[in-house]
Amino acid sequence: MALKYSRQREVIKTFLCTRKDHPTADIVYMNVRQQYPNISLGTVYRNLTLLSEMGEITRLRVGDGVDHFDADTSPHNHFVCSECGNVIDLKMENIDYIKEAAEKNFSGRIDGYSAYFYGLCGNCCGKLQSS
Amino acid sequence: MALKYSRQREVIKTFLCTRKDHPTADIVYMNVRQQYPNISLGTVYRNLTLLSEMGEITRLRVGDGVDHFDADTSPHNHFVCSECGNVIDLKMENIDYIKEAAEKNFSGRIDGYSAYFYGLCGNCCGKLQSS
DNA sequence: TAGAAAACAATAATGATTACTAATTTTACT
DNA sequence: AGTAAAATTAGTAATCATTATTGTTTTCTA
Numbered sequence A, B: 001m002a003l004k005y006s007r008q009r010e011v012i013k014t015f016l017c018t019r020k021d022h023p024t025a026d027i028v029y030m031n032v033r034q035q036y037p038n039i040s041l042g043t044v045y046r047n048l049t050l051l052s053e054m055g056e057i058t059r060l061r062v063g064d065g066v067d068h069f070d071a072d073t074s075p076h077n078h079f080v081c082s083e084c085g086n087v088i089d090l091k092m093e094n095i096d097y098i099k100e101a102a103e104k105n106f107s108g109r110i111d112g113y114s115a116y117f118y119g120l121c122g123n124c125c126g127k128l129q130s131s
Numbered sequence C: 001t002a003g004a005a006a007a008c009a010a011t012a013a014t015g016a017t018t019a020c021t022a023a024t025t026t027t028a029c030t
Numbered sequence D: 001a002g003t004a005a006a007a008t009t010a011g012t013a014a015t016c017a018t019t020a021t022t023g024t025t026t027t028c029t030a
Helices: A007-016 A025-035 A041-055 A095-101 A121-130 B008-017 B027-036 B040-055 B097-103 B120-131
Strands: A060-063 A065-069 A079-080 A087-090 A107-118 B059-061 B067-070 B075-080 B086-090 B108-118
Touching: A007 A025, A025 A065, A041 A060, A041 A065, A095 A107, A095 B008, A095 B108, A107 A121, A107 B097, B008 B027, B008 B040, B027 B040, B027 B067, B027 B120, B040 B059, B040 B067, B097 B108, B108 B120
Parallel strands: A079 A107, B075 B108
Antiparallel strands: A060 A065, A079 A087, A107 B108, B059 B067, B075 B086
């Protein structure tokens, strides 16, 4: 066995599972520190990377310059609010056919894709209208 | 008029137009410096940002931690090779219908989307097979 | 329970990008 | 053309997210 148990990793994973948003490493760090005060930020990063390499969580790069993490590894797409920056799960039909569309005139091999949508989330939409 | 002419900005734009790949700020800097030796990296960054804000170029965030820039602002999608890191234009059918698919069960406003495909480019595909 | 392997905390280093500042360029108006 | 205000620049410092390093502690296997 190459991967040893670690209390820190368990706490990180457990915390991430409680969240429906998609926290950054720093937010994970700040929260986990409340139950595990002397955990190190490096440990958070290392374990988030480990967990995503094992496929237990997903690392999201939504183009805001910070990595987000998601305990839900089932295939789904994300929305990023241009106003508040929140990352939200989209409940939408499967769009895997865009992979086939991309393969049509392409000479290499396409393994997958990443798609995210942007605009204003429900909250920010209401705030802007009323102002 | 708020935006003044600048020789540096013109050179940057002109250089970007000659490239079919999608150079990073650093690559733009290294190349532009050959015709404009004392240009500053900060100037390159500032003008790339300005140009993309004016809609003259596009800033691409393909999840490799570095911004790429594209003089082609027409809507099209990109492929990122997991092996060599190259960013390649995809000649594929329009997939804007994924925007409608995303809007269906969403309460906010969706302005757009960004879709990236990844895998092995033609070059790297051949190299791996022959080894 | 001993000893090797992995993980840790703390901290330093890296790499991309942005911010600052004093000097230079551009532009609008004489 | 001359000039003054505003934008831009080069050079450099600062920031921010992330990764690497190191000496110590934990985990696991025999």
